[in-house]
Amino acid sequence: MTTALDKVDSLEELAEIASACTACRLSATRTNVVFASGTKDAQVMVVGEGPGQQEDEQGLPFVGRSGRLLIELLSEVGITREDVYIANVVKCRPPQNRDPRQDEIEMCKPFLRRQIELVDPVVVITLGNFSSKLLMQTTTGITRLRGKAYEWWGRYLVPTFHPAAALRGGERVKNDIRADIAIVRSLLEGRIIHDSEEAPNLANSVELIPVASEEQLGLFGTVSS
Numbered sequence: 001m002t003t004a005l006d007k008v009d010s011l012e013e014l015a016e017i018a019s020a021c022t023a024c025r026l027s028a029t030r031t032n033v034v035f036a037s038g039t040k041d042a043q044v045m046v047v048g049e050g051p052g053q054q055e056d057e058q059g060l061p062f063v064g065r066s067g068r069l070l071i072e073l074l075s076e077v078g079i080t081r082e083d084v085y086i087a088n089v090v091k092c093r094p095p096q097n098r099d100p101r102q103d104e105i106e107m108c109k110p111f112l113r114r115q116i117e118l119v120d121p122v123v124v125i126t127l128g129n130f131s132s133k134l135l136m137q138t139t140t141g142i143t144r145l146r147g148k149a150y151e152w153w154g155r156y157l158v159p160t161f162h163p164a165a166a167l168r169g170g171e172r173v174k175n176d177i178r179a180d181i182a183i184v185r186s187l188l189e190g191r192i193i194h195d196s197e198e199a200p201n202l203a204n205s206v207e208l209i210p211v212a213s214e215e216q217l218g219l220f221g222t223v224s225s
């Protein structure tokens with residue numbers, strides 16, 4: 001199925017459409033639509049869950065404590081805020097920071113799908129259960145998904161914990177996110193083992209796990225025509 005958004009060919013135009021979107025109930029309580037931050041040339045795209053209070057007020061994603069922690073962890077391996085494109089599964093803040101509902105995710109999904117297509121990143125990092133399950137079309141939780149790299153739509157996908165979980169869970173969760181970001185670094189540097197190849201002499205090389213193919217699923221479970 002194609003949507004009108006599949007035909008939008010710039011991020012600017014897509015953001016403008018999102019800014020006036022009233023497709024789900026979250027439009028009634030938002031202050032700002034939080035579309036994304038970062039450049040279209042980013043090699044890394046980060047996909048979170050939805051805006052919190054500060055993001056809603058400022059209209060920018062990941063500007064609160066979670067965001068600062070994420071940027072800090074990325075910068076430890078030389079990836080700066082300027083190197084990444086950051087977006088969320090839903091673009092409007094769920095009231096009282098409740099979880100986004102399935103119908104809200106479904107309505108907002110075409111924006112994210114088109115953002116990924118237009119940015120065309122090398123690696124997508126999904127943060128937490130909502131974005132990881134949506135993009136991977138799985139019911140498996142983040143604890144079991146993380147720690148690996150997946151081949152996904154001609155690019156790589158690395159699921160990890162949401163940084164808010166690290167703020168609650170302390171050093172152990174933070175170190176798990178660090179380990180996942182190290183995988184991202186390895187992917188960007190081409191340290192990859194394909195299938196059952198003999199492991200080459202590459203430090204910290206990454207073995208890829210295939211996710212269901214385009215033919216089987218379509219991006220996010222929607223087959224484009």
Ligand code: SF4
Nearest residue numbers: 021024027091092108
């Ligand atoms: S959350 Fe997404 S679908 Fe819902 S109103 Fe905001 S932009 Fe539109």
